[in-house]
Amino acid sequence: MNFPWFILTVGFALWFPTHALGIDISSGNQPLYQQYSFGRDETVIDLGSQPLWLPAGMVMEVMRRDPLLAEEMAREGVEVRVHPFLKGSDVNNFLHLGRLEGGIGGDMPAIAACTRDRVRVVSLMDLDFTTIVARHWMPLSELRGKTIGVPFGANAHHGLLQALAVANLPQEAVQLVNMDIQELPEALREGRIDAFSAWEPISSLAIRRDGARAIHRVLSSGYLYFSRTFHENHPQWVRRIIAAQVRALDWLADTEENTLRAARWVNESVRVLIGKELDLTDEEIARLSRWGLRNIGQTPLIPTAQREDDGYLARATAFLASTGKIPATTTWNDLRGCFRQEDAILVLEYPSLYHIDRIAIPTEKAIGRHLP
16 A cells, blocks of 8 residues: 655634734745645645754654654555644644644744644643844843844744843833744844844854854743644544654654754755755754754653643743733633643553554655645
């Protein structure tokens, strides 16, 4: 039987402004997004990835080359398509429109998607830092009056708002400019912005290539999540995708050569997504990914401490509500049910059933094609 193709082509509060839910409708106008071919029935599972986000994008690159997942889904007549996006709020847009069944996003996109669409967040994809970068070192207080580039609705946006709060700077004290993640280093170099907030590898790209300085870092999380309907109707498919994530983490941790191979796949997908090279070598991509991969480990459970009443997610929810990024009345109790551990736990408890007791060797080239 032929394996399915992993095609890298490339109600709540409707009154509330979409930008305040991490939804940027204009992002749907990205030319490449218009070329994506989404499934029209349950024989296709469409997932959103972010190759410009490390290490989560790297893990997804390995998952979409997993022969075991391909074989399992083929037996049920299902194919999986993985589409690249620039940021989590773009993924959220297509989830909200019903074009995607799932995807990956940082803490702010995940909370926004939970607030708007009650997505089911099932595993940890990233535990790393977002970084505020400027042309030269300065204390956070000197950002007052400065123009700062940031992808609106992304985890770097959340990190920037947190940093401004630490410096007792209201949002109105700076000029925030919504920019695509890959545009930030050039805009800083050309003086169109004074600073930017980004995740890896974009922050390191500006630091390594242009001599920019990291002036503040904020811990950030990222997650794999699915629409509520898909999660309720197809829990076994959700678990098989989680199992592919576990196998991907095992494979990446096995040898440095594996991480280097995956870095090459990241660079290939970035080239498709933005139409040019990232100007980071495979070795640099691999090195930048290893820290985040170590933080996740090989069991991508959302840490219990994150989900407690005074944990990271509760604090992030309260902060985003206080800054107007989600409805001000939203509490962690409203969102707690979105963050589910049972599927990942079942995968880990039954390693033979979900084939996580062996390392799957990814295919060198992803099954499928980049564009229709």
